Amino acid sequence: MEHIAVTRTPHLPSLPVDPSVHPAWLPQAAFAPLGSRRVAVAVDDSPVARTVLAEVTAAVAAHGGESVAPGAADVELALRPDAAADPEAFTLTRAAGVVAVTAADARGLLYGLYHLVRLGEEAFTGADGTWTIAPHTPLRMLDHWDNIAVHPVMGQVERGYAGGSIFYDDGAVRADLTRVAQYARLLAASGINRVAINNVNVGPLETRLLDDLLPDVARIAGVFRPYGITTHVSVSWAAPVRLGGLTTSDPFAPEVQEWWARAADRVWAAVPDFGGFVIKADSEGQPGPFAYGRTHADGANMLAAAVAPHGGLIHWRAFVYNHQQDWRDRRTDRAKAAYEHFAPYDGTFADNVIVQIKHGPLDFQVREAMSPAIAAMPGTRVAPEFQVTTEYLGHQKHAVYLGRMWSQLLGFPYWGTGGRTLADVAAGRHPDGDGTRVGGLAAVSNVGDDVFWTGHPLAQANLYAWGRLTWDPSADPVAILDEWIGLTFPDAPAVVRETLHAVLDESWETYEQYTAPLGVCFMVQPGSHYGPSPDGYEYSPWGTYHFADRDGIGVDRTRATGTGFTGQYPAPWCDVYESLETCPDELLLFFHHVPYTHVLHSGKTVVQHVYDTHFEGLERVLESVRRWTETLDAFPADLADRVTERFAEQVRSTTDWRDVINTYFLRHSGVPDAHARQIF
Amino acid sequence: MEHIAVTRTPHLPSLPVDPSVHPAWLPQAAFAPLGSRRVAVAVDDSPVARTVLAEVTAAVAAHGGESVAPGAADVELALRPDAAADPEAFTLTRAAGVVAVTAADARGLLYGLYHLVRLGEEAFTGADGTWTIAPHTPLRMLDHWDNIAVHPVMGQVERGYAGGSIFYDDGAVRADLTRVAQYARLLAASGINRVAINNVNVGPLETRLLDDLLPDVARIAGVFRPYGITTHVSVSWAAPVRLGGLTTSDPFAPEVQEWWARAADRVWAAVPDFGGFVIKADSEGQPGPFAYGRTHADGANMLAAAVAPHGGLIHWRAFVYNHQQDWRDRRTDRAKAAYEHFAPYDGTFADNVIVQIKHGPLDFQVREAMSPAIAAMPGTRVAPEFQVTTEYLGHQKHAVYLGRMWSQLLGFPYWGTGGRTLADVAAGRHPDGDGTRVGGLAAVSNVGDDVFWTGHPLAQANLYAWGRLTWDPSADPVAILDEWIGLTFPDAPAVVRETLHAVLDESWETYEQYTAPLGVCFMVQPGSHYGPSPDGYEYSPWGTYHFADRDGIGVDRTRATGTGFTGQYPAPWCDVYESLETCPDELLLFFHHVPYTHVLHSGKTVVQHVYDTHFEGLERVLESVRRWTETLDAFPADLADRVTERFAEQVRSTTDWRDVINTYFLRHSGVPDAHARQIF
Structure with missing residues (x-):
């Protein structure tokens, strides 16, 4: 040397x-x-x-x-x-x-x-x-849902709330990748070491990243490489048809296997330290092996064989469910889908396949149950998937720090208090595993070409915290928050640090207070997922219902009388969630359908809890705004302006959430607020 | 000669x-x-x-x-x-x-x-x-909501359900106007004599119809002219700024007046028999005179002065309301808006201004009250506006014949049974008018470049009926239907004619049965306006609420306890609608908030009426399908295929409507169906 x-x-x-x-x-x-x-x-x-x-x-x-x-x-x-x-x-x-x-x-x-x-x-x-x-796991990944071509509905960055893409500009990879280099440096300084550079919903143009756009992939990989970051690409299951002109994508067809092997050869020839492919197959309309009567394991293993000679990985997403569900069908439960589709194939996935499973069984809600699929595959490399971009958590218009939420999720003891956690599974330490099956951690990034990177400047804290928690899931998320504050505002007086801490520390809990209550989920505007719409998904094909009527609300997912979802959990959770007596308040409506007058462990009725948390949620936001306003002059003017503008929208939106949710519960239950506050 | x-x-x-x-x-x-x-x-x-x-x-x-x-x-x-x-x-x-x-x-x-x-x-x-x-009125108009540039949300034809535009193809006026000529001939044979060729939501490209695209306007006018059809263009209030480079569109600014005068000179120089301008101002985000503190009369009269030397008309739309309404504000009632914005200016509009007012106070619902504004302006030329394209009536996927609906609306006796009607007002025969103020009739067309013109082949009947009713509003709409059947299927056996008659005759009533009940309005999917979403607009800024709770539903628009909307009607309707005893069942929820157990004049409760009509509505659709299927072989194969495909979607959608609306009412009211049919 x-x-x-x-x-x-x-x-x-x-x-x-x-x-x-x-x-x-x-x-x-x-x-x-x-x-x-x-x-x-x-x-x-x-x-x-x-x-x-x-x-x-x-x-x-x-x-x-x-x-x-x-x-x-x-x-x-x-x-x-x-x-x-x-x-x-x-x-x-x-x-x-x-x-x-x-x-x-x-x-x-x-x-x-x-x-x-x-x-x-x-x-x-x-x-x-x-x-x-040392890091907790060698696989600490960020996925980008950036499109090369601006999608007519989803735009340049799907679920992106920070301007355009740092990688792409309306149909082409950017010639100037300076922002990518800056980003790489920020990621290295937070702990991330892998990046998938394009959306898992892969369009025709993005499919060409495996072909004539490979030089662009090599350029991007060259920008990440000096920061220790490995580049991955999302691929379409239909690539052999779209790109290769084949008539099939059947994983058992020799010409398909051959096509993927040659594609992998090309990719690794262009980028010798390339990471691998991410794929969303048979999910929300994306093509996949189901069309050929093959399983997800068949599909994943075929791709795995193609990349194995190069040391490549396949991240195969488990976000598979029936998105054409009939709302009248009460037997089907979307929450059960990932487990049902993947757990039966545990042990059959190739060594270089990672099954990437969202942390909750639905979709990145402010509060939902843990995905039982994550705990159900000891013979499989499993990567729990998180979302740094705030699709359901305020679109980076609301100040919501997610470190505490993630910390709670990462530390969830799947086999009971004191036992192995979600983070353990990610690091290969499944209690029934052999210790070798490391899936790592993955999340969807929240950056764009915005001058503050994240739209809301304070949403930078989420990107930072995600990196730090992938390195050390046991780290104190509040300490990470303070660390971010100290680094980002190094010369600021103490009052600035105190204000930012106060505004952000419990902001996830605040967001939960003023939005969908008690784990009921999906009371959002369909499509955008911003703002309240209590019945927005109630009669839709997306499988996200709460069954509110004049008597009660919630989804009965018990084995005794409901969909049986509780049975997917290992003990003790299969019983804790099954029982109305032991189910935690915050997940009550995720697991049980109860009367509005049901009394929580807190001693309050469901409906009074809804009223109280919604009034309090807005109060807490207003208190944050008050503190922010007092400290405003201590911040750089451009950042202060941006945050102030976001707070104005947050107050408007929070007020809307409070009033719509309260009104919805009042209209349905007929139960007046115990404190006679205004409900419309 | x-x-x-x-x-x-x-x-x-x-x-x-x-x-x-x-x-x-x-x-x-x-x-x-x-x-x-x-x-x-x-x-x-x-x-x-x-x-x-x-x-x-x-x-x-x-x-x-x-x-x-x-x-x-x-x-x-x-x-x-x-x-x-x-x-x-x-x-x-x-x-x-x-x-x-x-x-x-x-x-x-x-x-x-x-x-x-x-x-x-x-x-x-x-x-x-x-x-x-002789025709009832010399002004028998169709408006096209066709965009030259494909709108990112609204597409080539806003609220168009029949393919692309016969006028435009993605950014340009078509070189080949053969379809326009065919269309002109069909219109002449049904009675229409005026066409506005572009969307009232006018984009930057469409604004140029007054400028460098004028030769295209002249080409289109040349195609319509041999069929006795006069061409109109929709204009943007902001045209002097967008096109003319002025810094203002203030109607009192001399340079604005001058700009419009020169624009009119250019247009009539290119098309000597040009009809005039249609304008949507200060409406749903379109610019207008409000920005300058001017009234609609100020704005309309300024434009009128510009076109008067050429004998031109200004169609000034009255679809003005607050689309940023706060749902918590119960004092504001969107239904009152057109009257409030326009009635005070009655008598102040120039002679060549026509105020174009939608037939209902909301927006082309399957059943809503009549617009009181139409009856409130004896000193103004008023053109009631209808919608041939079925924005809220099934997107030309449902077989819905609108002749009977329009006939009922045209014959509405604003001053009591036997008195002057809406059609009389359109012909200048307002009881308090001088007989000279003829506004005519206008409607939004339903054609596109579809091979059957209207997506659903049977929706041709609506275009035909609209033309025939503008010529003679007193004509029997059922006779018109049979006339259309006879002309369109001239050699068909009697059973074909009988089937089409059976399928279409009472199809408007059928559609009303299975969709939003009793005049409650707007239980549709926001945005698309297709399919059920009972609370879709309930907390939105669009001002379309029904206030359903566990006890009852409907909008109190009475003077006694509600928004006072009933006071906008002349006698006897101001009293008929005010009273729960005399308000017609079909408009009950438009005017009153009642318990689900309120007993209708029919003897049924509101909720049982909802159940019964929704079960019956689907039965009637299924009966239509049965008759259609029996007669299928007697139709040309391509037409039969298209109609059959539409019926499949109608049955799916109707089933959804039935079940969602019934479920919504059951969940809210808790009242079981008297006949114990399945509700989900």
């Missing part, structure tokens, strides 16, 4: 910094503690290593430090080759006034560098000691 | 007949009774006269008749100049074995010719006599 010192590399890559774009959690000032010291770097010449060097060089140049030889340094960053070590792990040692970060691979060193940045002055002033820090 | 005999005109225009397009009510066979006879024509050389000659020439050529000199004819068609006569009227004389049609103008002669065609053999075999037949 050749060690390259900073002083010997005059042509380092320049860091992707553009003062016209908000720096998110990597403002120049965040590098001051590191950059003001004497720093020694000893690395090889890999792309990621050069990023480490470039970061250090820029930091010391900006903050008055020095690049020095190892012996004279306050801070040392050095590779320590070790074939057995996790290439993403690093060791931090603080001793005798010197801070040393070592890693077996440049990727580990880059994570170590950003770790120092996150720690700030404390990195250098804390107590002596040694810490080895 | 030079008389041109058939034999002296070898270069007549060819009739626009294309065997690949369905002939609608002008199949070749319909001309057999006329074409098999000896026909003499004596006309001038006007475009319409040449159409008369062309029709006769083609008919005799096809059916073995002869063109002869007047003395030797079985049938004579001749101009009889008379400056005082209605140029569209004609006189039919049957005497001594000769049938003579005379008219003061070629337009009257053309109508007389089509009258003979409609009468068929009976035209020549009936009793002797003389009949002078």
